[in-house]
Amino acid sequence: MRLTLHIWRQKSASDPGRMVKYDAPDVNPDMSFLEMLDVVNEGLTLKGDDPIAFDSDCREGICGTCGFMINGVAHGPRRGTTVCQLHMRKFKEGDVLYLEPWRARAFPVIKDLTVDRGAFDRIIAAGGYISVPAGSAPDGNVILVPKENAEIAMDGAACIGCGACVAACPNASASLFTGAKITHLGVLPQGQPERRERAIRMVAQANAEGFGYCTNIGECEAVCPKEIRLEVIARTNRDFITASWARRERFRNDAAISEPLGGGRT
């Protein structure tokens, strides 16, 4: 089948960038979307042109490296699917496709369709971990986890950190990503010691990176290739508020203890 592609080309972060039109005249419907781009790139390379830069690694939907907008939809038209798992049979002869990188201030464009998602790494470093020694796999199995909690944790752990949720959100919010991590660790026994402070630290880091606030629009849930649910954001909010109250109480108590007897007044 024959397709027309309009692809965002941008040499570097400082280059203004522009859409460039390409013809893809012989697309096999069984190719994945990235394989189709590989073929386009082979043609460009043979002509001596610069190939289109895009990210990929596993190409089986588990690493979170790939991702760009196809006709304005993060990861393209198939629900619950990364762009590396999207096949060309989803499109039809003569389709015109517009490919653009994730658009968010916190994800600066590196080149063409690749963006810097280091901001996600820094959110994880701020609190997306446990510091208690959890031992080896047999040790982990000794700690009993209620079935319902195990399911909730696994659903949160499914997040692959692709960034589609940010790209789809009109506020460029990272709340679905952050909420998935907070949920994953927050319902397991091993995640309890840092549970509340984790929410405060991760949310603060997301704000510092320039991601926007969640206003419950739900575009993130609609495009997430792992179908992470909005409920994870509610869990973040609950942990965040509980931790904020606890902090305020601690400050009050500390202030009361350090106040001189008699309130310092005569």
Ligand code: SF4
């Ligand atoms: S929540 Fe979904 S869309 Fe967002 S980073 Fe995780 S897997 Fe990607």
Ligand code: FES
């Ligand atoms: S390349 Fe790993 S999820 Fe797409």
